[in-house]
Amino acid sequence: MHPLHLIxxxxxxxxxxxxxxxxxxxxxxxxxxRSAKIELDLSRIEWILPCASLLLSHRISELRSEGCKVDIxxxxxxxxxxxxxQIGFPxxxxxxxxxxxxxxxxxxxxxxxxxxxxxxxxxxFPKVENYQNGLKYVLSELxxxxxxxxxxGHATVMAQCFxxxxxxxxxxxxxGITIPGRFEKSGITFNEDFEAVNLALNxxxxxxxxxxxxxxxxxTSELMSKGFKGSLLIxxxxxxxxxxxxxxxxxxxxxxxxxxxxxxxxxxxIPRQKVDITPYTS
Amino acid sequence: MKPIEIAKxxxxxxxxxxxxxPFFKKIENAPAKKIVIDFSNVSFISRSAADEYxxxxxxxxKNISEIHMPKVVSSMLKxxxxxxxxxxxxxxxxxxxxxxxx
Numbered sequence: 433m434h435p436l437h438l439i440x441x442x443x444x445x446x447x448x449x450x451x452x453x454x455x456x457x458x459x460x461x462x463x464x465x466r467s468a469k470i471e472l473d474l475s476r477i478e479w480i481l482p483c484a485s486l487l488l489s490h491r492i493s494e495l496r497s498e499g500c501k502v503d504i505x506x507x508x509x510x511x512x513x514x515x516x517x518q519i520g521f522p523x524x525x526x527x528x529x530x531x532x533x534x535x536x537x538x539x540x541x542x543x544x545x546x547x548x549x550x551x552x553x554x555x556x557f558p559k560v561e562n563y564q565n566g567l568k569y570v571l572s573e574l575x576x577x578x579x580x581x582x583x584x585g586h587a588t589v590m591a592q593c594f595x596x597x598x599x600x601x602x603x604x605x606x607x608g609i610t611i612p613g614r615f616e617k618s619g620i621t622f623n624e625d626f627e628a629v630n631l632a633l634n635x636x637x638x639x640x641x642x643x644x645x646x647x648x649x650x651x652t653s654e655l656m657s658k659g660f661k662g663s664l665l666i667x668x669x670x671x672x673x674x675x676x677x678x679x680x681x682x683x684x685x686x687x688x689x690x691x692x693x694x695x696x697x698x699x700x701x702i703p704r705q706k707v708d709i710t711p712y713t714s
Numbered sequence: 715m716k717p718i719e720i721a722k723x724x725x726x727x728x729x730x731x732x733x734x735x736p737f738f739k740k741i742e743n744a745p746a747k748k749i750v751i752d753f754s755n756v757s758f759i760s761r762s763a764a765d766e767y768x769x770x771x772x773x774x775x776k777n778i779s780e781i782h783m784p785k786v787v788s789s790m791l792k793x794x795x796x797x798x799x800x801x802x803x804x805x806x807x808x809x810x811x812x813x814x815x816x
Contacts (some may be wrong), residue, residue, distance in 0.1 A: 449816055543733040547725045550758060565758065565786060572729045572760030579730045580762075626813070647761055647797070672816060684816040713761060713793060 433505075434458050435473040436488075438480055442597075444665055444697055445674060445684075447484040452689040455491055469501040477507045482519065482592045483665075483697045486535065486603040489522035490588040490693075493537045494607060496523075497586065519590060530556040533591040542579045542587075546571060549589065557593055557600065561706035566655060567600070569713060573648035574604050574696050581638065582608030582694065593702075599662065600700045607693040611668040614638055625671025626683040633666070633673060633681075654679075655712040661701040668694040677701070715746035717781060721755040728759040728787075731766040738770045741778070749776050753783040764794045 436454050439446050458470055472492075492502050504522070507513050519525070520534030528534060533552045538545045549571065553564050571589075578587055584606035591602040609617065612628040618638035622628045633653050637646030656664040657679040664675045669691060672684035720728070723737050741749050759767070768791060771778050 445816070543725060543727075543729045546729050547727050550727045554757070568727065568758050569760065572727070572758070573762060576730045576760060576762040579732050647765075651761065683813045685813065687815045710789070710793065 433471045433473050435476060438477050438484060440479045442481070444481055444483040444601075444699070445672075447481045448487065448665075448667065448695070448697075451484045451487045452686065452691060455487065456689040458491075469503065470495065471503045471505070473505040474507045474512075475505050477512050478509055480512060480515070482590060482601045483603055483695070485516065485519055485521050486588055486590055486605050486697075487695060489520075489535050490537070490586070490605045490607070492522040493588065494586050519592065528552060528556075531593045531595065533589075535588060535590045537586065537588050539586055542575050545589065546575045549591065553591070557591075558595070558702050560703050562709055563703060563707050566659060566707055566709045567602070567700060569709060570652050570655060570698060570700075571602065571604070573652050577648055578604065578606055578608070581614050582606050582610075584608035584693070595702065598702050600702060601697070602700065603695065603697045605693060605695045610691075610694055611666075612671060613669060624685055625669045626673060626685055627671070629666050629668050629671045629673045630681065630683060633675075651713045655709055656698055656700065659707060659709055659712045660703070662699045664699075665697045666694065667691050667697075715744060715749065717750040717752040719752045719754060721753070726755055726757045728756060728763040728767075730760070731762050734763060734766050734770065738774070741770075741776060742774065744776075747775075747777055749778050751778060751780050753780055753787055756784060756787055759787045759790050761790060761794060764790045767791070768795055 434454065434457060438450050441447060495502055518529055519532055522535070524536055525534040533549050536545055550568055553567055557564060557567065578584060587604065587606040589604045591600060593600045611632050612622070612625040615622060615628045615638065620631070620636060620638065622631060633649045635646035635650045639645045653664050653675050656662045657675050657677055661677050663677055666673050670686040672686065674682045674684065720737065723740070724733055728734065
């Protein structure tokens with residue numbers, strides 16, 4: 433039985449760190465046999481952020497598709513149980529409460545799944561002028577990167593609106609080659625994985641020989657921090673870059689764990705008036 | 715040849731580069747030299763899809779024109795068309811604040 437402990441916080445990075453350690457632990461267990469059974473104890477969780485739910489649900493879905501049986505002990509907290517049900521943890525949900533586009537796992541057809549998400553955004557998320565376009569801008573650039581570069585076999589996406597807190601959290605996770613892995617394959621050199629992630633955020637592209645490439649992540653990071661007064665966190669293999677609302681970047685080296693894929697997690701502030709996204713996207 | 719409704723061929727939001735490839739393959743295989751693309755019901759185009767669209771349009775020998783293009787699409791196409799060659803941050807990357815062990 434693997435018990436999960438999560439610090440009660442609104443700060444994504446702290447819960448992500450704990451979740452990565454937890455996933456590293458169960459990696460040893462599930463590596464033993466394809467048809468292993470694994471027991472996850474979530475009873476002690478008092479609060480789980482969407483980023484942590486996304487990471488865990490992605491891994492559980494992967495394990496199930498590999499033939500591993502996953503037994504989950506539910507949280508004791510009814511509030512957490514209700515929250516997990518609302519976000520469709522762990523395998524997704526047909527019901528879509530208006531504050532949440534539930535966890536959606538997919539193996540292909542990226543545009544189809546993103547179009548579903550966009551229709552949801554149109555109907556349910558705040559209708560401040562240009563805001564929805566800004567959300568779609570970020571999501572579409574991340575989706576294109578997923579399709580173009582990641583060689584993913586399994587991806588997960590979700591979005592949750594915290595209207596009272598004044599932000600929307602959106603996450604997209606894949607089990608692909610990772611940014612550092614893609615750069616290595618393309619002959620782009622770097623020392624640490626966080627440098628690779630940082631280079632990608634600055635526009636370094638593995639398709640630099642083609643014009644018009646490398647714009648997605650830089651414009652996304654500018655729009656997130658300066659346009660939406662939000663934050664962006666990218667974790668890929670052993671590197672992470674956290675861009676704060678001021679645009680400042682903190683770089684992280686994962687000491688004991690690594691992520692088998694890439695997680696992009698954005699927190700978009702909800703503006704009260706029209707947002708002009710053009711200065712950040714052109 | 716009657717106009718091709720791109721939203722019906724693909725979807726209302728044009729999101730990824732790859733998703734445009736079958737659409738342009740269809741255009742290349744069409745017998746007509748003049749192609750009109752109808753953008754009715756297109757709600758969004760990503761920067762990447764806009765770039766891909768413009769590249770295909772520049773490369774093809776077909777004469778392509780558009781109708782019913784919503785402002786959200788025309789402004790993205792214009793933005794991509796007028797962009798500098800390299801993303802701006804590659805020339806002036808922001809300074810990283812600190813490096814941590816996680």
